[in-house]
Amino acid sequence: MNAPEVVRRYAATLLEAADETGATAAVQRDVERLLETVRQSGELAEFLANPLTDSQAQANILRDLFSGKIEMLTLNFLRLMAVRGRASIIGAALGSFLDQVAEREGIISAEVRSAVVLSEEQCQRLRERLERRSGRTVRLDVQVDASLRGGAIVRVGDTVFDGSVNTYLERLQARLAG
Structure with missing residues (x-):
């Protein structure tokens, strides 16, 4: 599976989970804030993109940074991506999530x-x-x-x-x- 397809699937999974739990609007707000945070913080972007960083350490840092600040669903999504070695595409997946929400809304x-x-x-x-x-x-x-x-x-x-x-x-x- 190519990278854009992986990104799209992760985003679609987050959207589906948000829909099922009735948290789509809250997750959308989280995603918008997270993307802005990643854009503004070069250190965070580098940390997520670094393939040499332990994936569990990435998941733990994400938990420490965002616990209590974003929906649990959003946090678990970030941590899942990190644990699966996909932290480098978190930004792309979040962007794809917003694109899918927008597309659904016309x-x-x-x-x-x-x-x-x-x-x-x-x-x-x-x-x-x-x-x-x-x-x-x-x-x-x-x-x-x-x-x-x-x-x-x-x-x-x-x-x-x-x-x-x-x-x-x-x-x-x-x-x-x-």
Whole structure:
């Protein structure tokens, strides 16, 4: 089984368990906070990603860090992943959990890489266009990537809209060389 499939299955299992116990909203809040914590704490991210760290030690540290702060279901999920040697993909599994919850609610995520910071108005116009095109509610995840030189790249599921200056220049160069 490939890594994305493993991530998706762990996330689906957490979602199913949360649904069965009626704790989906609470687990979703936990997952959002956990992802933010992992993003902000480079040390925690490194600790989880380190394949040389004992898996039981990882599970114990997760218990010590989050016991009483998150739902027991969420904590047990984290510990299970660690004990099974999957601590390095905890972040991806949590992200996949949120994606699955959003998909079930009719919300799709659009990853936007822009050469410059987009204004709120630009984000709103982009969101509206994507919603018209997809017929679903769109949640934007906007990141600045100065290496694009200009323009933006938008990924919605498996579809990529590449309006970057880099791609435009590559196509122009190919036509001129052609």
